[in-house]
Amino acid sequence: xxxxxxxxxxxxxxxxxxxxxxxxxxxxxxxxxxxxxxxxxxxxxxxxxxxxxxxxxxxxxxxxxxxxxxxxxxxxxxxxxxxxxxxxxxxxxxxxxxxxxxxxxxxxxxxxxxxxxxxxxxxxxxxxxxxxxxxxxxxxxxxxxxxxxxxxxxxxxxxxxxxxxxxxxxxxxxxxxxxxxxxxxxxxxxxxxxxxxxxxxxxxxxxxxxxxxxxxxxxxxxxxxxxxxxxxxxxxxxxxxxxxxxxxxxxxxxxxxxxxxxxxxxxxxxxxxxxxxxxxxxxxxxxxxxxxxxxxxxxxxxxxxxxxxxxxxxxxxxxxxxxxxxxxxxxxxxxxxxxx
Amino acid sequence: xxxxxxxxxxxxxxxxxxxxxxxxxxxxxxxxxxxxxxxxxxxxxxxxxxxxxxxxxxxxxxxxxxxxxxxxxxxxxxxxxxxxxxxxxxxxxxxxxxxxxxxxxxxxxxxxxxxxxxxxxxxxxxxxxxxxxxxxxxxxxxxxxxxxxxxxxxxxxxxxxxxxxxxxxxxxxxxxxxxxxxxxxxxxxxxxxxxxxxxxxxxxxxxxxxxxxxxxxxxxxxxxxxxxxxxxxxxxxxxxxxxxxxxxxxxxxxxxxxxxxxxxxxxxxxxxxxxxxxxxxxxxxxxxxxxxxxxxxxxxxxxxxxx
Numbered sequence: 001x002x003x004x005x006x007x008x009x010x011x012x013x014x015x016x017x018x019x020x021x022x023x024x025x026x027x028x029x030x031x032x033x034x035x036x037x038x039x040x041x042x043x044x045x046x047x048x049x050x051x052x053x054x055x056x057x058x059x060x061x062x063x064x065x066x067x068x069x070x071x072x073x074x075x076x077x078x079x080x081x082x083x084x085x086x087x088x089x090x091x092x093x094x095x096x097x098x099x100x101x102x103x104x105x106x107x108x109x110x111x112x113x114x115x116x117x118x119x120x121x122x123x124x125x126x127x128x129x130x131x132x133x134x135x136x137x138x139x140x141x142x143x144x145x146x147x148x149x150x151x152x153x154x155x156x157x158x159x160x161x162x163x164x165x166x167x168x169x170x171x172x173x174x175x176x177x178x179x180x181x182x183x184x185x186x187x188x189x190x191x192x193x194x195x196x197x198x199x200x201x202x203x204x205x206x207x208x209x210x211x212x213x214x215x216x217x218x219x220x221x222x223x224x225x226x227x228x229x230x231x232x233x234x235x236x237x238x239x240x241x242x243x244x245x246x247x248x249x250x251x252x253x254x255x256x257x258x259x260x261x262x263x264x265x266x267x268x269x270x271x272x273x274x275x276x277x278x279x280x281x282x283x284x285x286x287x288x289x290x291x292x293x294x295x296x297x298x299x300x301x302x303x304x305x306x307x308x309x310x311x312x313x314x315x316x317x318x319x320x321x322x323x324x325x326x327x328x329x330x331x332x333x334x335x336x337x338x339x340x
Numbered sequence: 341x342x343x344x345x346x347x348x349x350x351x352x353x354x355x356x357x358x359x360x361x362x363x364x365x366x367x368x369x370x371x372x373x374x375x376x377x378x379x380x381x382x383x384x385x386x387x388x389x390x391x392x393x394x395x396x397x398x399x400x401x402x403x404x405x406x407x408x409x410x411x412x413x414x415x416x417x418x419x420x421x422x423x424x425x426x427x428x429x430x431x432x433x434x435x436x437x438x439x440x441x442x443x444x445x446x447x448x449x450x451x452x453x454x455x456x457x458x459x460x461x462x463x464x465x466x467x468x469x470x471x472x473x474x475x476x477x478x479x480x481x482x483x484x485x486x487x488x489x490x491x492x493x494x495x496x497x498x499x500x501x502x503x504x505x506x507x508x509x510x511x512x513x514x515x516x517x518x519x520x521x522x523x524x525x526x527x528x529x530x531x532x533x534x535x536x537x538x539x540x541x542x543x544x545x546x547x548x549x550x551x552x553x554x555x556x557x558x559x560x561x562x563x564x565x566x567x568x569x570x571x572x573x574x575x576x577x578x579x580x581x582x583x584x585x586x587x588x589x590x591x592x593x594x595x596x597x598x599x600x601x602x603x604x605x606x607x608x609x610x611x612x613x614x615x616x617x618x619x620x621x622x623x624x625x626x627x628x629x630x631x632x633x634x635x636x637x638x639x640x641x642x643x644x645x646x647x
Binding site: 015018019022023026027029030031138139141142143144145146147148150151153154157158159187274275277278281282285286296297300301303308311312315316319320323 | 482495586
């Protein structure tokens, strides 16, 4: 097993190198770049810009620039943002925590919704509950996540109010009709604007809509997976044996079936985790969440290529890492799988 | 049915294909949601194709007196910030969104089928190399790559890529990043099929490798490819609209469902819900219809299922 992990890690290195080359090449072909801001400046001649490019090493051939970049990355220097002039690594790591915070809460919520629903759907296959949840899962998989976010904003931020009015106090009808109430949920940001020490409840409120957006979106897919796995297990012989020996149904499901149905789910979770970062790009953009996805969006708008390069590489590392985790988990949880 | 009244001396081959087709159709029809999907999708396609006959409005003509009007009889889906009829623009946008989804799928399925077929049929070094290439593409973070590639596409001075607000470029990048699933699928099919007797027979007859791959093996692998392609159309439509929503896809004034949704973002916060609701609804209806059709096709084409 250890040998297998080491071999896979070694295989990941050339893969990462090739990915970094491709992304670097694409980015070097794209327009803009650090000197594009000066092109409109009448005080600078073409020679000035060329001199600046030479100073920054931009006139060297692509492969030379790549080697310079790669050499620096290996030593922990990811370059500087074209927009803010701050180190790329600092900018990314300042925001990575916010992204992970949002995604972990959203992902836990997804599982808390999806796993029980998937189990019940499978146990009561073709029941009304199963039909309704199967339909809802299809709906969840077809809803464009960015549209869903906008719908949440109009319902919870624009239409519905906090039912407690500063002048007349709590009244249920304030929820939809109130002159001086605040919105029920904040429509963006991580904390109230300008708040120095936001309270826990303020933090939770700001997290509410983005979490719902990501969680309900993922819940459709995971409900389908869970239901499918459970159905596969539930018809196996050992389940019939467990029933035949007089075990009550609850115990058969929770301790016999569930354990084996969850094994492939864990693998799927590991494979799908990096895709969450893609979903976070939309969520963070819509809800102005100061995370890595929003940073990528802003950097793409400004043509801040060192930043784009850094974020893409982090995501590529995550994808490759979680692929490995998925394979290892699979072998670890299922004793029949052997790697050598 | 006509076949039942025919005499017994009809050729068996003809009756086989007929019953096969009618069997698939019968099984597909039983999947009620798939049939509903076909109906909804047909209506959307009809609307997109025939909009210039259905709607009295010009998609580009703004009207200062009719700005930001909520849905009414005259404007069933309201008007936008320039007073243009939303329904008309959505149908024109549908032309672009549906075409992009379809063409991107054609690109993706073509690449995927070629790569998968060659890898599965030839095996050995070819397989190894092509599968490493597939692994590489799978490890690329999709949405991030789409964004930087679209930045690149916009800067290239190629008329084909720039046409209709950059539709050509979007089709290209969506296709180039979506073939991996099909490639793995086709490879798996080919690995099993190439050992079959009919391939051996074709080879004995002296038929060349390429002809065996495309004329003999590929048709036998068609079923899963058709299902995967159907679902890929839905995926491509979502990707295009997501990219256009972020402002990196098809550029205004060419309307697509994604970029209409994008320009409605600020209006949404002012309470003008229809400007964002209807574009998203179009995407949603298209995607759920296609997904159900794919589901129905999978059931109908599954040879293990018999009536």
